[in-house]
Amino acid sequence: MMGNVTLLEFLSFGQPVEGHRPYPRFQLDKRAWQALVERLLAADWVLMAEWGEPDEVHLALRDEETGDVAVASHPCPEHRFFAVGHARPGAIRLERAIHDLWGLVPMGLEDRRPWLDHGRWPYRHPLARHRAARAEAPYHYAFLAAEGEGLHQIPVGPVHAGVIEPGHFRFHAQGEAVVRLEERLGYVHKGIEGLLRGTPMDQAARIVGRVSGDSTVAYALAFARAAEAATGCEVPPRAHWLRALMAEMERIANHVFDIGAICNDAAFTIMLSHMGVLREKILRANHAMFGHRLLMDVVVPGGVTRDLSDAGAEALRHMLYGFRKAFERAFTLYENTPSLSDRTLGTGIAHSSLVNRFGAGGFVGRASLRSHDARLAPGYPPYGKLGLTVPTFSEGDVNARVMVRFAEVRESLRMIAEILSDMPEGAPRTPLPQVAGEGLSMVESFRGEVLVWLRLAENGTVLACHPHDPSWFQWPLLEAAIEGNIVADFPICNKSFNCSYSGHDL
Amino acid sequence: MIPPISKILFHHLVNGPHTMSDRLVPDPDGTEELARTLGEMVREKLGRSLSIREVDAGSCNGCELEIHAVNSPVYDLERFGIRFVASPRHADVLLVTGPVTANMAEALQRTYDATPAPKWVVAMGDCAKDGGCFAGSYAVVGGVSAVVPVDLHIPGCPPSPRQILTSLLALLDSVDHAKP
Numbered sequence: 001m002m003g004n005v006t007l008l009e010f011l012s013f014g015q016p017v018e019g020h021r022p023y024p025r026f027q028l029d030k031r032a033w034q035a036l037v038e039r040l041l042a043a044d045w046v047l048m049a050e051w052g053e054p055d056e057v058h059l060a061l062r063d064e065e066t067g068d069v070a071v072a073s074h075p076c077p078e079h080r081f082f083a084v085g086h087a088r089p090g091a092i093r094l095e096r097a098i099h100d101l102w103g104l105v106p107m108g109l110e111d112r113r114p115w116l117d118h119g120r121w122p123y124r125h126p127l128a129r130h131r132a133a134r135a136e137a138p139y140h141y142a143f144l145a146a147e148g149e150g151l152h153q154i155p156v157g158p159v160h161a162g163v164i165e166p167g168h169f170r171f172h173a174q175g176e177a178v179v180r181l182e183e184r185l186g187y188v189h190k191g192i193e194g195l196l197r198g199t200p201m202d203q204a205a206r207i208v209g210r211v212s213g214d215s216t217v218a219y220a221l222a223f224a225r226a227a228e229a230a231t232g233c234e235v236p237p238r239a240h241w242l243r244a245l246m247a248e249m250e251r252i253a254n255h256v257f258d259i260g261a262i263c264n265d266a267a268f269t270i271m272l273s274h275m276g277v278l279r280e281k282i283l284r285a286n287h288a289m290f291g292h293r294l295l296m297d298v299v300v301p302g303g304v305t306r307d308l309s310d311a312g313a314e315a316l317r318h319m320l321y322g323f324r325k326a327f328e329r330a331f332t333l334y335e336n337t338p339s340l341s342d343r344t345l346g347t348g349i350a351h352s353s354l355v356n357r358f359g360a361g362g363f364v365g366r367a368s369l370r371s372h373d374a375r376l377a378p379g380y381p382p383y384g385k386l387g388l389t390v391p392t393f394s395e396g397d398v399n400a401r402v403m404v405r406f407a408e409v410r411e412s413l414r415m416i417a418e419i420l421s422d423m424p425e426g427a428p429r430t431p432l433p434q435v436a437g438e439g440l441s442m443v444e445s446f447r448g449e450v451l452v453w454l455r456l457a458e459n460g461t462v463l464a465c466h467p468h469d470p471s472w473f474q475w476p477l478l479e480a481a482i483e484g485n486i487v488a489d490f491p492i493c494n495k496s497f498n499c500s501y502s503g504h505d506l
Numbered sequence: 507m508i509p510p511i512s513k514i515l516f517h518h519l520v521n522g523p524h525t526m527s528d529r530l531v532p533d534p535d536g537t538e539e540l541a542r543t544l545g546e547m548v549r550e551k552l553g554r555s556l557s558i559r560e561v562d563a564g565s566c567n568g569c570e571l572e573i574h575a576v577n578s579p580v581y582d583l584e585r586f587g588i589r590f591v592a593s594p595r596h597a598d599v600l601l602v603t604g605p606v607t608a609n610m611a612e613a614l615q616r617t618y619d620a621t622p623a624p625k626w627v628v629a630m631g632d633c634a635k636d637g638g639c640f641a642g643s644y645a646v647v648g649g650v651s652a653v654v655p656v657d658l659h660i661p662g663c664p665p666s667p668r669q670i671l672t673s674l675l676a677l678l679d680s681v682d683h684a685k686p
Contacts, residue, residue, distance in 0.1 A: 118608075118609045120608040120609050120611070120612075121608050121644055121645055122608075122644055123644070126644045126645070138612075158610065158613045159561055159562075159594075159613050159617050161592035161593070162592070163560045163570050163573050163574060163577075163590060164562070164570065165562045165565070165567055165570065166561075166562050166563075166610060166613065186609055187564075187607065187609045187610050187613070188562070188564045188565070188604070188607055188609070188610065189607060189608075189609055189645050190564055190605060190607055190640045190643055190645055190646055191640075191643035191644050191645035191646065192640070192643075194643055194644060194645075195639075195640065195642070195643050203639070206639055207639050207640070210566040210568065210639060210640075210663075211566065212566060212567055213565070213566035213567040213568025213569070213570075213571060213664065214567050214568070214571060216566075216568070257571075257574065270511065270514065270515075273524075273578070273579045274514070276574070276575070276577070276578030276579055276580065277524045277578060277579055277580055279575070279578070280575060280578055280580045283575065287666075293572070293666060294568055294571065294664065296568070296663065329510070329513070329514060329517075332510045333510040333511055333514060335510075336509065336510045336511075337510075337511065500567065501567070502564075502565065502566045502567050
């Protein structure tokens with residue numbers, strides 16, 4: 001043990017990188033990187049994201065105690081690096097993806113199966129300096145085995161029965177009980193990081209806003225904040241408030257629909273109908289206020305493209321009054337339907353030890369006592385003025401994840417009322433300075449913490465950009481949560497996690 | 507205590523359904539007319555049923571959200587006899603979203619093959635036309651037509667529920683003579 005070394009003290013052994021804002025970035029040599037990986041076994045620093053570049057691997061970390069955030073980079077021209085995955089299980093899939101995309105070999109990683117690469121791309125290691133020849137045939141994926149008497153496998157997907165995104169689930173079941181679930185993802189890998197390289201800023205903002213369509217505000221905001229950090233752009237105060245308004249509208253729309261869909265998976269369809277109506281109210285208000293139902297392309301680097309009129313604010317206030325009443329009716333219904341509680345209580349428990357090991361955020365984390373919220377730590381305006389409280393529950397079951405959503409919708413409704421009354425006047429947008437630099441930002445989407453890292457050239461071209469979805473650390477927990485439950489409860493568990501496929505596959 | 511569900515059901519019984527209640531009077535947008543024609547055409551040509559199987563071939567999930575909206579009580583697609591089914595074997599129409607990723611191309615092809623004829627393919631969203639903002643990536647093979655023949659394209663990013671309704675009408679128009 002090296003005593004109580006903080007993250008920044010530890011990383012200061014490395015070489016600080018100029019122009020990385022607002023958090024520092026340090027380059028570590030092989031020895032220091034290895035020391036960091038070993039340190040991660042003991043330290044409670046949170047791994048936020050890990051990604052690659054052709055000759056370098058990056059790790060975004062947060063020190064829970066001091067609140068410091070930093071990026072540790074390890075230049076590895078020989079294309080090998082010590083794997084973080086054996087210290088932090090959440091990094092295993094990230095490092096498998098790093099190997100698939102950049103050809104960097106995570107040394108010491110036990111699971112070396114390809115993750116995003118299904119053997120169907122025109123070449124292997126598409127983002128590496130030298131791409132490798134294509135696979136001869138699509139890979140056969142060796143699922144982890146489960147052995148025992150009477151075990152059978154159930155393959156599901158990639159095309160699912162409902163209107164949802166594609167992914168493959170392999171169940172090993174004994175009778176009705178799930179012995180093991182293994183996910184295979186990567187079906188919607190669109191090569192976004194490759195597309196972002198060398199793209200003009202506005203085009204890049206458009207693409208990042210479509211990493212996961214349900215979190216478009218969060219992604220666009222994270223991208224904008226990273227670009228603003230990189231260029232040292234000071235956003236007008238009104239833009240912060242408008243962005244927060246949009247982010248909370250997005251959160252409400254997603255949460256209410258999730259609540260409906262979870263209940264629908266327990267065959268309680270009236271809730272889906274009720275919530276579908278509520279969701280539509282939000283989307284129509286979005287369209288009336290900002291010109292897009294999902295608010296795509298409204299948040300841009302430098303501010304927002306549309307301002308809110310006084311009449312718009314008044315109409316929204318009026319709408320939300322009725323919304324709140326209908327929402328509380330739904331809550332009463334949820335609370336007083338025993339047949340529904342029977343399905344949600346005690347189902348799909350994600351243990352808080354696992355949640356903490358993987359660093360899962362959002363409703364998955366909060367339902368298991370992990371309260372981290374990027375709006376508070378490290379925090380960004382205007383949430384400091386809104387007095388945000390983050391609900392947590394300890395049960396970790398489907399019901400707890402539903403309750404987190406109910407509580408968060410209430411909190412968002414309250415904050416929107418404050419935003420509408422306290423929003424400062426002024427311009428909603430400012431031009432972005434033409435400065436080269438690197439930026440990092442974290443934004444709380446409805447699912448959890450979205451992270452965007454980017455490097456800009458002086459003319460505003462994006463040289464490299466990595467968007468990280470909270471689902472990376474939630475998908476593995478679904479595998480654990482479903483174990484021992486019955487197969488028929490998988491849909492309700494899956495929906496209560498509502499992980500993103502597109503955001504994860506990138 | 508009166509059970510909450512009874513209160514909600516009573517509320518709807520008294521106040522009527524949510525379904526496009528603001529548009530029940532003829533309006534300049536022609537939504538009501540559209541709804542009526544759509545219903546009649548489906549009845550006439552497909553015996554009051556059109557089954558749609560949705561396939562996400564690489565979308566960002568934005569289009570799926572608007573498909574959910576079309577199924578909500580506000581738009582209530584099912585009152586026209588159009589419904590989403592769980593298997594391609596039960597489908598008349600494949601509604602495909604997203605740029606087709608290399609990893610999904612075979613799954614899309616196999617879903618198409620599993621759909622009994624006569625069948626139509628509707629490509630939904632700007633990405634489904636030509637890959638949209640994801641065109642040119644190593645992991646994207648292109649629009650939906652790069653893998654399966656497309657009968658109709660619904661533009662938009664994502665298309666609004668209204669556009670989806672209008673486009674399904676256009677599809678029914680174009681299949682006038684194709685289906686017995």
